[in-house]
Amino acid sequence: MKAFINRREELEFLEKEYKRDTSSLIILYGRRRVGKTALANRFMEGRQGVYFLATEESETQNRAAFKNMIAEQTGNELLLNANVDSWDMIFKVWADSACTEKKLMVIDEFQYLGKLNRGFPSVFQRIWDTLLKERNVMVILCGSLISMMESQTLAYTSPLYGRRTGQIKLKQIAFRHYHEFFPDKEEKELIEYYAITGGVPKYIELFYDSRDIYTAIENNVLSKTSFLYYEPNFLLQREVGEVGSYFSIIKTIAAGNQKLSKIASALELKQTGLTKYLKTLIDLDLVEREVPVTEDSPEKSKRGLYKMKDNFMLFWFRFVFPNLSYIESGHTELAMKKIRANLVDGHIAYVYEDICIDKMWELNANDMWEFHFDKVGRWWNGNTEIDIVALDKEGGNIIFGECKYWTNRVGMDVLRNLEKKSEQVEWNRNSRKNYFILFSANGFTDELTELSREREDLILIGHML
Numbered sequence: 350m351k352a353f354i355n356r357r358e359e360l361e362f363l364e365k366e367y368k369r370d371t372s373s374l375i376i377l378y379g380r381r382r383v384g385k386t387a388l389a390n391r392f393m394e395g396r397q398g399v400y401f402l403a404t405e406e407s408e409t410q411n412r413a414a415f416k417n418m419i420a421e422q423t424g425n426e427l428l429l430n431a432n433v434d435s436w437d438m439i440f441k442v443w444a445d446s447a448c449t450e451k452k453l454m455v456i457d458e459f460q461y462l463g464k465l466n467r468g469f470p471s472v473f474q475r476i477w478d479t480l481l482k483e484r485n486v487m488v489i490l491c492g493s494l495i496s497m498m499e500s501q502t503l504a505y506t507s508p509l510y511g512r513r514t515g516q517i518k519l520k521q522i523a524f525r526h527y528h529e530f531f532p533d534k535e536e537k538e539l540i541e542y543y544a545i546t547g548g549v550p551k552y553i554e555l556f557y558d559s560r561d562i563y564t565a566i567e568n569n570v571l572s573k574t575s576f577l578y579y580e581p582n583f584l585l586q587r588e589v590g591e592v593g594s595y596f597s598i599i600k601t602i603a604a605g606n607q608k609l610s611k612i613a614s615a616l617e618l619k620q621t622g623l624t625k626y627l628k629t630l631i632d633l634d635l636v637e638r639e640v641p642v643t644e645d646s647p648e649k650s651k652r653g654l655y656k657m658k659d660n661f662m663l664f665w666f667r668f669v670f671p672n673l674s675y676i677e678s679g680h681t682e683l684a685m686k687k688i689r690a691n692l693v694d695g696h697i698a699y700v701y702e703d704i705c706i707d708k709m710w711e712l713n714a715n716d717m718w719e720f721h722f723d724k725v726g727r728w729w730n731g732n733t734e735i736d737i738v739a740l741d742k743e744g745g746n747i748i749f750g751e752c753k754y755w756t757n758r759v760g761m762d763v764l765r766n767l768e769k770k771s772e773q774v775e776w777n778r779n780s781r782k783n784y785f786i787l788f789s790a791n792g793f794t795d796e797l798t799e800l801s802r803e804r805e806d807l808i809l810i811g812h813m814l
Contacts, residue, residue: 354550355526356388359517363392366487366515367451373487374477374512378498379519380634381584382551385491388519389455392489398453399443403461408469411462412436419443440476444484452486459490460497470501474508482512495633496588520634521548524704525711528814530557536814537790538562540754544700545570547660552577563689570669571681578676581665588633596670598626599657602636603666607654627655635659642726642738643776652729660700667696693754701754702727702736705788708813709739709750717808718784720744733770737786745777750786759789761797764807786810 366373377385393400399422401415416439420429423446433439443452456462462469481488492498502509503516527539530553534542541562546552555577559565570577581599585592601615609627613620630636637658640650647653657663668691669676672684709725712718722739725748729735737750749771753759767785786808787793793801793809801809 353387353391354529355522356384356391359388359519360392362515362517363489367392367453369487369514370485372482372484373514374481374509375487375489376498376502376513376516377489377491377519378495378502378516379493380495380549381493381587382549383493383519383521384550385493385519386457387550389457389489389491393453393455396453397448397450398455400455401457403456403458405461405464408462408465411465412439415439422446436472437476437480440480444480444486452484453489454486455489455491457491458493460492460494460501463501464497471508474512477509477512494587496629499632522550522553523548523707525707525814536812540701540704540790540813541697543704544660544697545664547662549661552661562692563685566688567681567685570665571676571684573676577661577665578669581662581670584662589629594626595630598623598630599635599662600666600670602655603657603663603670607656609653609655612655635662639727641728641730642724642740643728643774663699664696668692698754701788701790702752704813705750705752705810706737708788708810709737709748709786712808712810713739718746718748720746722746722748728774730773733773735767735770735774738774740776745781746784747774747776747781748784748786749774750788752788754790756791758792758794759787759797760794761800763787764797764800782806784808 363375366375377389379385390400399418401418403411412433415436416428416431416433419425419439419442423442425442425446428439428442443454446452466472477488490502492502501507502513504510524539524543527543528534531539531542538561542553542556542565545562545566546556555569555575556565559568569575572578576583581596582592585595589595597616598612601612604615606612606615609620609623613623616623627636627638631638635658636655638653638655640647640653644650644652657666668688669684672687675681675683706725709722713721713725720741720743722741724742725737725739727734727736728738735749736752737748739748739750741747749767751763751767753763764785764787767787771783771785784806787797788810792811798809801807
């Protein structure tokens with residue numbers, strides 16, 4: 350990375366843990382390429398810490414590499430020349446070594462050790478309880494296979510359950526930080542870049558020097574020499590067994606089949622047969638189940654829709670996967686032609702809605718209204734959709750919003766249509782107070798702008814940053 354952006358809250362949390370008078374055991378996990386190693390290394394800067402990267406080699410080879418690292422760091426000649434068949438002895442040497450400050454260790458890709466030896470979480474539990482727990486140490490177990498990290502370190506059945514003093518599930522970087530990555534780009538360009546890279550630092554890094562979004566896509570996604578071309582295969586192969594089944598489900602959702610019944614119908618499967626696959630995709634932060642924001646019991650709602658949560662995966666399955674034959678046959682220009690024709694309306698406009706919803710929380714925190722809503726999301730019924738609905742349950746206020754990623758300015762017709770659609774929302778109908786907000790990537794007409802100055806219930810947002 351050319352710059353270390355954001356992660357302020359995570360660094361502050363790690364600093365707080367480091368300053369504890371007692372030992373700290375932190376679980377740091379998240380999807381691949383989201384910046385876990387960069388965060389750990391940033392935190393270690395200026396400290397006498399040990400960083401060990403576990404590999405998919407044998408446990409014996411990992412233990413030997415770990416032994417040599419600890420021996421060199423502690424200056425222990427006996428350990429360096431010894432044949433050690435126990436992890437306990439190595440950790441004991443580290444724990445007993447002299448140090449003027451709190452000892453710090455990061456074990457990256459921890460899940461590989463558990464994959465090589467299913468009993469390793471139990472081994473580390475014994476080491477923690479008997480050698481490290483009462484020492485002035487901080488250990489960070491870092492991993493990228495979400496399902497494996499959760500089962501090995503966080504689940505109730507894990508030997509390490511209850512030992513951790515904290516955990517961080519590292520998420521993608523929010524859009525509001527994109528100007529820090531690309532200080533010379535305009536907001537619309539930042540939205541385009543976010544729509545493809547989705548806040549994943551490693552993806553963002555590839556896009557730094559691109560002239561525009563289409564050049565970035567052609568060079569970094571459609572090129573068979575780029576890791577992004579194979580990224581969905583790589584991610585799923587690491588996390589799941591039946592890659593083909595998951596590919597089919599994701600492709601179906603990306604194509605616009607969001608109801609469980611439609612997904613099942615498109616795949617010619619029973620709905621009950623999809624449950625475990627969808628749950629896994631949700632756990633991996635690739636898919637989310639969304640219900641109308643006014644639903645009181647989301648988990649019981651029959652109006653749930655499944656949508657892609659990962660911007661890059663959504664883009665890849667909408668625009669790359671259907672055009673693989675063009676790319677593989679050497680006709681990338683045909684795939685690019687389709688992307689140029691459909692990227693804005695078929696992808697960026699949808700991502701823009703998510704950006705606007707995030708912006709709502711920011712406006713809420715900055716006292717944009719005289720009240721604070723406690724819930725925001727989308728709303729729909731059989732024939733109507735509203736991009737944004739925010740509920741203030743305590744005060745009975747409701748905000749209706751639309752998001753338009755258009756080349757034209759938004760005008761009165763959009764507001765009038767939103768006001769009409771708002772009448773179909775039943776929530777607190779007889780006593781609520783309505784407010785309206787419009788987001789536009791290309792500004793508003795003079796008429797609508799003038800009206801917003803006269804109406805206290807209407808807000809226009811033309812900039813996200």
